[in-house]
Amino acid sequence: LAKTTQPVSMDSYEGQEVNITCSHNNIATNDYITWYQQFPSQGPRFIIQGYKTKVTNEVASLFIPADRKSSTLSLPRVSLSDTAVYYCLVGESNYQLIWGAGTKLIIKP
Amino acid sequence: NAGVTQTPKFQVLKTGQSMTLQCAQDMNHEYMSWYRQDPGMGLRLIHYSVGAGITDQGEVPNGYNVSRSTTEDFPLRLLSAAPSQTSVYFCASGVGRIYEQYFGPGTRLTVT
Numbered sequence: 001l002a003k004t005t006q007p008v009s010m011d012s013y014e015g016q017e018v019n020i021t022c023s024h025n026n027i028a029t030n031d032y033i034t035w036y037q038q039f040p041s042q043g044p045r046f047i048i049q050g051y052k053t054k055v056t057n058e059v060a061s062l063f064i065p066a067d068r069k070s071s072t073l074s075l076p077r078v079s080l081s082d083t084a085v086y087y088c089l090v091g092e093s094n095y096q097l098i099w100g101a102g103t104k105l106i107i108k109p
Numbered sequence: 110n111a112g113v114t115q116t117p118k119f120q121v122l123k124t125g126q127s128m129t130l131q132c133a134q135d136m137n138h139e140y141m142s143w144y145r146q147d148p149g150m151g152l153r154l155i156h157y158s159v160g161a162g163i164t165d166q167g168e169v170p171n172g173y174n175v176s177r178s179t180t181e182d183f184p185l186r187l188l189s190a191a192p193s194q195t196s197v198y199f200c201a202s203g204v205g206r207i208y209e210q211y212f213g214p215g216t217r218l219t220v221t
Binding site for chain 1: 113144152153157168199207208209211212215
């Protein structure tokens with residue numbers, strides 16, 4: 001079973017900031033949190049990875065509270081091209097990552 | 110760099126036939142893996158390899174074999190195709206199993 005829980009789907013509008021929250025109540029000490037994006041008929045693409053606090057790159061930010069039982073992927077100023085499925089994964093190097101069904105994000109004009 | 114390449118892109122098999130899905134990467138990654146993705150579902154790990162000569166089973170290995178004779182190549186063999194193996198197959202590579210994985214474009218397999 002996936003170690004994470006995400007909303008099945010979300011809608012937003014172009015130019016808005018979108019936050020997708022992932023719950024991982026049983027996260028272990030050595031687990032990292034990783035997010036991927038997948039477009040239809042394509043393989044997933046890595047977005048961001050973090051362990052604690054906040055991580056930012058050129059496309060997204062990842063917020064992780066002190067208890068690490070959840071995390072939030074933040075996509076600034078989304079566009080129609082951000083419509084995709086977003087996967088949150090939790091795991092550490094000794095074990096395989098388990099993929100859930102992800103969050104289907106639909107961006108409207 | 111080509112990244113991760115997969116061939117073929119599409120394949121139709123009859124029940125009982127065998128075939129090999131090819132996967133190659135040019136990033137010198139030690140870790141490679143095969144996933145299948147059924148409609149509306151997340152990815153499920155079939156087999157993985159942490160380096161040439163080393164392979165191991167994932168979540169759904171039955172009906173599939175792998176080998177890793179070189180760092181670059183990681184073929185997936187379907188031994189005797191069944192309709193339940195109809196799916197999209199993705200190959201991925203990375204420096205380690207939890208770090209950034211690079212995925213190929215996928216092979217869409219239909220077994221009739």
